[in-house]
Each structure stands twice: as C-alpha cells, then as structure tokens.
Amino acid sequence: MNSLIDLAKDYVKKILSDEFTGHDYLHSMRVYKMALQLAKDKEVDLEIISLAALLHDLDDYKIAKEGSKRALNFLNEHVNAMIKDKVMDIINNMSYSSYKSGKSVNTLEGMIVQDADRLDALGAIGIARTFAYSGKTNRPIYSEEDGIDSAITHFYDKLIKLENLMNLEEAKSIAKERTKFIYEYLEKFYQEI
Numbered sequence: 001m002n003s004l005i006d007l008a009k010d011y012v013k014k015i016l017s018d019e020f021t022g023h024d025y026l027h028s029m030r031v032y033k034m035a036l037q038l039a040k041d042k043e044v045d046l047e048i049i050s051l052a053a054l055l056h057d058l059d060d061y062k063i064a065k066e067g068s069k070r071a072l073n074f075l076n077e078h079v080n081a082m083i084k085d086k087v088m089d090i091i092n093n094m095s096y097s098s099y100k101s102g103k104s105v106n107t108l109e110g111m112i113v114q115d116a117d118r119l120d121a122l123g124a125i126g127i128a129r130t131f132a133y134s135g136k137t138n139r140p141i142y143s144e145e146d147g148i149d150s151a152i153t154h155f156y157d158k159l160i161k162l163e164n165l166m167n168l169e170e171a172k173s174i175a176k177e178r179t180k181f182i183y184e185y186l187e188k189f190y191q192e193i
C-alpha cells in the first residue's frame with residue numbers, strides 16, 4: 001500500500017505545484033494526515049481514505065478545466081474497479097458545493113475524508129487559505145459597503161457553519177476549537193479596523 005500512496009503523493013505534488021488558491025499539495029497532505037488521525041481505531045479501509053484524501057481536489061472546478069479527470073486517470077492506472085468506484089464516490093460527493101446541492105457521503109470512509117477537508121477550512125490554516133483564495137480571485141480583504149463578496153464575508157457564508165456539519169464527534173470537537181479561534185480573530189480584526 002505504501003508505494004501506491006507514495007505514487008499518489010508524487011502525482012498530486014506534480015499537478016498542484018503551481019496552485020496558489022489554497023488547494024495546494026500541502027492542503028491535500030494535511031487532509032490525508034487528518035483523515036488518518038480521525039480513522040484511528042475505526043474499522044475502515046485506510047487505502048480508500050488515503051487515496052480519496054490525496055486526490056480529492058485535483059478536478060475541483062476552482063482549479064481544473066471542465067471535464068478534468070486527473071483523479072480518475074490515476075485510479076484507472078493503479079487500482080482495480082472496486083477501489084476506483086469507492087474513491088470516486090467519495091470525491092464526487094464530499095465538497096461543500098455538493099453538500100449545498102443536497103449530496104452527501106454515505107460511507108464512514110467518506111465521512112472521515114469530508115470532515116478532514118472541512119477541518120482544513122478552519123483555524124489558522126483556514127484563515128490563511130481564505131485570504132489566499134480571495135486574493136487569487138480578486139476579492140477584497142473586506143469592504144465598507146454592503147453586499148460585497150470579500151474574504152471576511154466568506155467567514156460568515158461558510159467557515160462558521162462548518163462545525164455543525166461535522167460527521168464525527170472527534171472532528172466536531174476539533175472544529176469547535178478552530179471556530180472559536182476564528183471568532184477571536186474576527187474580534188481583533190474589527191478592533192484594528
């Protein structure tokens with residue numbers, strides 16, 4: 001299994017080397033490590049979890065061309081059809097936009113990877129990723145006018161909602177702590193303004 005996972009890491013690293021929207025290789029690595037931490041002592045398939053975590057953002061519409069099949073191409077080359085289908089099912093249903101359109105993951109492996117990805121949108125890292133994404137997509141840090149999409153509005157549109165969406169109790173407790181830090185950050189931010 002290790003060599004397969006190493007191949008997946010190398011593949012993701014190569015593809016995401018010029019990615020600066022917060023969906024970079026190190027995001028995939030953090031999601032992978034957090035997913036393994038959440039999976040500890042649970043009866044789950046670690047290969048499915050590892051592959052889904054590492055490959056999950058490769059075809060995200062924010063960073064890939066429409067119809068991009070980079071995750072599928074890797075799986076077709078390296079694993080059997082059963083593993084491929086399980087991993088693709090997680091990747092296709094785990095995102096926040098999937099959630100908003102009513103989709104959900106339906107395996108424990110999927111819930112773990114989804115929680116790990118959501119946790120990476122919170123805390124100090126989550127704040128950094130939000131500013132990186134906002135700058136890259138020409139959004140301001142904040143605005144004095146109403147109705148402007150900014151990094152700070154994203155905190156309210158998405159980030160603070162995540163703790164209530166966690167699947168696992170362990171993830172929820174990490175999310176709570178990281179969300180508390182976001183509120184503390186916001187307080188200081190407004191003070192300084």
Ligand code: ADP
Pocket residue numbers: 021022023057060062095096117118120121126129130131133134139150151154158
């Ligand atoms: P993930 O990789 O966790 O599924 P997303 O694809 O939703 O996350 O977004 C990647 C990063 O960019 C996250 O940290 C997210 O909060 C941030 N982001 C996404 N959409 C916006 C937005 N409209 N404004 C600011 N930041 C955003």
Ligand code: NI
Pocket residue numbers: 023027031056057117
């Ligand atoms: Ni992600």
